[in-house]
Amino acid sequence: MPEIICTTVYQFPELSDAAKEKARSWYRELGPHDDWWDAVYDDFERVCDILGIRLKTTPVRLMGGGTRAKPCIWFSGFCSQGDGACFESYWSHAKGAAARIRDYAPTDATLHGIADRLQAIQRRNFYQLAAEVSHRGRYHHEYTMSIDVTRDSPTWQPPTEDAEEIVTEALRDLARWLYCQLEAEYDHLTSDEAIEEGIVVNEYTFTEAGRRFG
DSSP states (O other), X not given: OOOOXXXXXXXXXXXXXXXXXXXXXHHHHHOSOTTTTHHHHHHHHHXXXXXXXXXXXXXEEOTTXXXXXXXXXXXXXXXXXXXXXXXOEEEEOOTTHHHHHHHHSTTOHHHHHHHXXXXXXXXXXXXXXXXXXXXXXXXXXXXXXXXXXXXXXXXXXXXXXTHHHHHHHHHHHHHHHHHXXXXXXXXXXXXXXXXXXXXXXXXXXXXXXXXXXX
């Protein structure tokens, strides 16, 4: 014979502290939404454009059968050895990059320093430097970026002795900066405050003990 069982359910604010923690743990296990990093990538693409970095792209197949160009940006994180971020690109001089990056990110000293170093080494090489960044290996962090620095001199002058090291470290610092932005975004999305907001907005209900119901 069928039975009717009545259960009292609660909104998140109505739960005890212990039940709230259980509810948060349930929601946290769902993980952030798909492509949660999109906003960070968009910001990174804008930063790259300012610094004179043209990201390489790769075709991605769409559900409708077409394709779109996806920037070559990768990361892994956030708790394992070897985690990090990397990208593939072409870099050349961008006029006014140091000033423009300050307009775009006025409080970000890391980006200011990267722009200043790239501008200074370009000046010493008469703004003729260029670099290609390629990914190598199966991991994704700044040291998996192979960086080839060249100089387009009409008199065949080579780059200054310090050019390769300075450009390489600046671009790797940019990859480290990207990883920090991704980690900060992930920490925000999995924070108690963000999780509680997600639970309340979706109107999830729970048993008195904090078990998801409904």
